[in-house]
Amino acid sequence: MSSLERYDRQLRIEGWEQDLLYSTTAFIAGAGAIGCEVAKNLAMMGIGRLILVDYDYVELSNLSRQLLFRDADIGRGKAEVAAERLREINPQVKVDHHNSDIRDLEEDVYRDVDIVLSCLDNWGSRRWLNSVAVSLNKPLIDGGINGFYGNVQVVIPKRTACLECQSMQLIPREEKLAECTLKRRRPEDLVNDLREQGIDLSVELAEELFRLNIKTVYDLKYARLDLVLSHKEGEIFRAIEELRSKLMPKIPAIQSVASVVAGIITTHAIQLIHKDRLGKSPTGLIVYDALNSRLTRVKISRDPACIVCSENEAAPINFPFDLRQTVLRLKEAVASVFGFPDPEILHADRRLNDDDVLYDAGVRENDILYVSTKRLYEPVAIRIVT
Numbered sequence: 024m025s026s027l028e029r030y031d032r033q034l035r036i037e038g039w040e041q042d043l044l045y046s047t048t049a050f051i052a053g054a055g056a057i058g059c060e061v062a063k064n065l066a067m068m069g070i071g072r073l074i075l076v077d078y079d080y081v082e083l084s085n086l087s088r089q090l091l092f093r094d095a096d097i098g099r100g101k102a103e104v105a106a107e108r109l110r111e112i113n114p115q116v117k118v119d120h121h122n123s124d125i126r127d128l129e130e131d132v133y134r135d136v137d138i139v140l141s142c143l144d145n146w147g148s149r150r151w152l153n154s155v156a157v158s159l160n161k162p163l164i165d166g167g168i169n170g171f172y173g174n175v176q177v178v179i180p181k182r183t184a185c186l187e188c189q190s191m192q193l194i195p196r197e198e199k200l201a202e203c204t205l206k207r208r209r210p211e212d213l214v215n216d217l218r219e220q221g222i223d224l225s226v227e228l229a230e231e232l233f234r235l236n237i238k239t240v241y242d243l244k245y246a247r248l249d250l251v252l253s254h255k256e257g258e259i260f261r262a263i264e265e266l267r268s269k270l271m272p273k274i275p276a277i278q279s280v281a282s283v284v285a286g287i288i289t290t291h292a293i294q295l296i297h298k299d300r301l302g303k304s305p306t307g308l309i310v311y312d313a314l315n316s317r318l319t320r321v322k323i324s325r326d327p328a329c330i331v332c333s334e335n336e337a338a339p340i341n342f343p344f345d346l347r348q349t350v351l352r353l354k355e356a357v358a359s360v361f362g363f364p365d366p367e368i369l370h371a372d373r374r375l376n377d378d379d380v381l382y383d384a385g386v387r388e389n390d391i392l393y394v395s396t397k398r399l400y401e402p403v404a405i406r407i408v409t
């Protein structure tokens with residue numbers, strides 16, 4: 024078959040097995056600078072199937088880095104356009120695309136995946152994808168860039184540290200603080216928080232945001248507008264967008280660094296696909312400093328108590344708490360211990376209401392409660408101890 028001729032040069036690499044690539048399905052989260060590069064690399068190399076996911080649309084400012092997009096694509100869904108281009112690059116590769124948030128995909132999409140490549144630009148989504156990969160026992164490679172720096176982490180579930188293992192060190196400080204402030208908030212609190220950052224907000228607008236469940240600076244930055252607003256128009260949408268651009272100046276990024284980081288991700292993906300026959304992929308964190316051409320490997324240990332990857336992650340975590348307190352107080356405690364901005368508490372399949380006192384809601388000592396959050400794929404079990 025002539026199809027092998029396409030891969031002639033890589034077939035000359037000792038240990039290379041094209042069949043292993045043909046039979047691999049790679050999941051790529053994010054079709055930005057890194058995601059486009061990784062997808063292009065794997066398509067050219069002849070991966071069997073790619074699943075591309077991105078909810079975003081092509082913008083002019085993407086075109087300096089995201090090689091699969093052209094001027095005429097502005098306004099179109101990134102995942103769809105990227106899929107079209109990848110099929111042109113290598114028609115032998117099967118490409119599926121989803122113009123959606125990774126959290127909205129059917130579970131079936133993840134089931135056939137052999138390797139997960141995380142090319143995302145925010146901590147919340149990366150943390151969630153890490154928990155999916157560990158839960159479903161799929162190897163994960165996570166990569167990110169910031170200016171002339173890049174980083175890559177290879178996660179082999181239950182064997183190497185996952186992203187959550189060191190989350191309290193690695194979560195960007197500002198997000199951690201924001202995730203931990205789930206106090207009984209009033210619109211005035213949001214006004215004050217923004218004022219501290221030099222941003223003016225009227226109380227009226229803050230009240231309107233509260234009605235949309237946007238209560239913290241964190242919510243303002245990351246709330247899914249498609250979920251809180253019925254249509255992406257109107258004054259409130261524009262106001263949120265404007266606040267967002269003030270709060271989140273875009274991260275500086277350059278194509279050459281994205282290419283290197285994507286090259287590192289792809290190389291280790293190929294190693295994992297070859298089941299170490301091309302050498303073992305490194306574990307821990309790889310940090311790339313472009314201006315000094317320096318690659319540094321940082322050892323990261325597994326946390327035996329990690330809520331995502333510990334051996335007995337299903338075992339409930341003892342959580343000291345007074346049953347005469349309300350569910351809201353418990354949520355605040357949970358938010359600050361685990362760094363969840365949005366915990367929901369379930370007791371025997373029943374969602375507990377904020378104002379309920381735990382004892383009155385039927386919760387007793389040693390009962391197990393389940394905490395769900397948009398940060399993790401599976402709920403965390405806690406055992407209430409007093």
Ligand SMILES: [Zn+2]
Pocket residue numbers: 184185186187188189325326329330331332333
């Ligand atoms: Zn872990």
